[in-house]
Amino acid sequence: MARRNKGALALLVCICLLIASAEAEAPYRFFDWEVTYGDISPLGVPQQGILINGQFPGPEIECQTNDNLIINVRNSLPEPFLLSFNGLQQRKNSWQDGVSGTNCPIPPGQNFTYHLQAKDQIGSFFYFPSLAFHKAAGGFGAIRIQSRPRIPVPFPPPADEYTVLIGDWYNTSHKALQATLDSGNELPSPDGILINGKGPDGANFTVEQGKTYRLRISNVGLQNTLNFMIQDHDMSLVEVEGTHTVQNSYTSLDVHPSQSLSVLFTANRPARDYHIAVSTRFANSTLNSTAVLRYAGSSLPVSRWLAAGPSDVNFSLNQARSIRTNLTASGPRPNPQGSYHYGSINVTRTIRLANSAGQVGGKRRYAVNGVSFVEADTPLKLADYYNISGVFRLGGIPDAPPVEGAAEVRNETAVMDSDHRSFVEVVFENSEESVQSWHLDGYSVFVVGMDVGNWSEQSREGYNLEDAVSRCTVQVYPRGWTAILIALDNVGMWNVRSEVWARRYLGQQFYLRVYTPTHSFRDELPIPDNALLCGRATATNSSRLASRY
Template identity: 70%
Template sequence: MKGIMWHLVVSIICVVAIVGSAEDPYRFFTWNITYGDISPLGVPQQGILINGQFPGPDIYSVTNDNIIINVFNNLPEPFLLSWNGIQQRKNSFEDGVFGTTCPIPPGKNFTYKMQMKDQIGSFYYFPSLAFHKAAGGFGGFRILSRPGIPVPFPEPAGDITVLIGDWYKTNHKVLQSILDKGKMLMSPDGILINGRGSNDSRFTVEPGKTYRLRISNVGIRDSLNFRIEGHSMKLVEVEGTHTMQTTITSLDVHVGQSYSVLVTADQPPQDYYIAVSTRFSTKLLTTTAVLHYTNSAKPVSGPPPPGPTDLPFSLNQARSIRTNLTASGPRPNPQGSYHYGKINVTRTIILASTAGIVNGKQRYAVNGISFIPPDTPMKLADYFNISGVFRVGSISDNPPLGNGINLDTSVMGADYRAFVEIVFENRENIVQSWHLDGYAFFLVGMDGGTWTSDSRKQYNLVDAVSRSTTQVYPNSWTAVYVALDNVGMWNIRSEYWARQYLGQQYYLRVYTPVKSVRDEYPIPSNALLCGRAQGIKKKHPLLITNTLTF
């Protein structure tokens, strides 16, 4: 008994020390989620507003900041926000997708509590339930380096969020109904820049000054090309990684991806087009914004600059993006010091997407399994040992023979601290985009054709960029390395949102049998409980530390 009490006391002291030591800054936000009237393409429609704004407000933060966002759901249906690229270290409870987090009921609120642990870069947030993403509710999320940590370029005159994405004039509930009936969606109606149509967005610059543009594709399905008339851009960051600073005239941004570029106002004083157009789509859509010099003597005129039309341009550009090994990351050590190419891969996972009709309805799948949401978030079921919600191993490491599709709540098991290779195979004639929550992976290779073990000979094992979203070109493959150092239940999904909604996703359960706050935080005291977890009494974190190992 004395030993147990001593272990409990030591455990409580350890938790208090962890919570109380070296407290990082806090930033507080209160958000009210409502429906409101918007007309981004000139047609009135219902949109999702945050504090009356469309798009939602920017989140400004610094590495290691604690972000507290109190979200009030004033919609007549459940709502959740997720954080594209924010890694949620040791805390998948706050990931904001249904596999991990209970929806916020109508008229209720939930407070997200997150730390920007050892992260920098450009990201965004979005609504993850139903088909809310097609109604708005998204916004930019930037994490700046801490003071004293050098950034590999001079401080820009301005730091500007640029949210681009395809858009439907049709109400999102109608779109969801089409999908629920097992039908395909039509092509989007247009492209938005910061929630507005052609020439409705204006970015003002002063001659001779340099600006940072944080560009995120927050759309539903289309890859987009971004360019500025008469100006070159310098690529400097990709989803938290400083890149080799290459000069480009246009940039392909695939759905779900984020980039930072530097643009210098070094042209004659007038207005210039910012053009965004779809790539690899049957219907070419283009929209424009205006880059306005403060001493402009001429408005925009004539056609906007054309974008690239070929696939090799995009593939070559993607391959040219490399990590800047001489730059610091979120910590004062070179971010290139992590020699990922010398680590032994312990497992290879090959993921292939398929499409087909199941029970008379259109479905999409990963490795033959089309995901169906359970009645209880899997993370809660795992935490509270609720059986029958999911089965680890319900999706295999390799695509099955044939194109058959089964419905299941697909969860793949993985060992904590394993170092794995994931190969995304695209057997279709469209560009795919894939995202992994909770992690950044090393994009080591991509090419046309079918991946084989010989494909590893062309991997970049020195300075591959680290990011959380990657494209896979038509009839091609993309390979990534991932260090599974973040315990939790993490969503792997298609960023083509209709496909994600119809099953092209699954969850990776990164597991360790040792229960320690060094590896994973306990369930938040304010966590919502739903489904079969509803009514379960949560234990306060301090009271369960006698079962934790320090």
């Protein structure tokens, strides 16, 4: 009898282990997208836009933490195309990053299937086309990563959630804008601002009086910081690019290029229509646009309202400093976010990155530490994998900017090398009069300090080493600096870029190679079976090339 009980117990344990194993794999979500050109006129001027499944903006990706996303993209454009997923960190998998340094473009008439995972992530993000100047034609859409049902969220469930994609926009075609840059000229000012792909009062959001709503806001534009406000309503900031924040109240919020955030607001005003106002900041001329916030059942139209947004750098700087991590909240896991004490880790390397501009061969170029990035004929990730020499220069980006006036801007396909699991301090320095916005693929970074003036080692005394917000896109104010700390725990080839898109197109970017000699699949996933091959890593010769792995 005892032997039978032991056998039954063993069988029960096996069944439980099988069930646990089956439940351990996160769900799969499948998307089938076709990318085409189509006629759009968001500001009333007909133009050619990039549509996904006939939509502008494109379809929304809705998923939960750890979900596997299988996104099949068919390129029906007459030119190569790539999508990148801004803020959706690919752990150990820069093969799926969707930028020219990691992926071959999808040829016209062909498809590529992205295999992504929202691994240990929550929050608000977006996707966009990364090649040429496609971003100026559309092709972008929202990403929502919801918390798993059992993970507590630090606010009551809202009555509803709305995506708000804001961005500056040109009536000029993206090809004409690209030609302007290629000829060595600068872009003119944008023609307007879009809210969810529509011009003034084209977008509307319906709410019920007394209920609380969540807005997931992303700046998908090309260059402008945008100020966001709701007429007669305060907003509570609750999330920034996957980090739950201290829930401060704001009347308006600056959203810099490529940044995303979430706010809660309560429909607690008299029932009528109100304006949501979006306006450019730090620009030579101010552009404004509005959407309509409609109280259900109200017949009172929106009243005339001229949004008086902030106008000075100090306001925006102080607001940015007030954004801090909610240390009592869970993130994608049930443990409090504050259990990771980033401020007590020893920094192993300091990197100072300065943006600059100059002429190379009689044409305008933008640079990082004096180096203007030149696209290669082969994705850098493939060249590294197959040991193809001459595609890029490792160590081509110095750890500090040249002494002022000591060196001119030069063109080079340069890669910065780094060690896996090092803990790095990066200081972005801005000597220009415009706001800069920087993004690092594959990572979230701790934004520990920012100020106007020059950075020095004494600046570290003012760093926030307790509850700095962790995010993937950071701004640097005019004549100022921003300091971040990064745990380089994600092996791969990752794009570091300006999110002022003309600057990025003209060279203000580079790739960071996070390297480990172990070549274990524990540290980095193998090259995908469906990887596209191009340039010097074509299907014909790839079998002859030795890989590093």
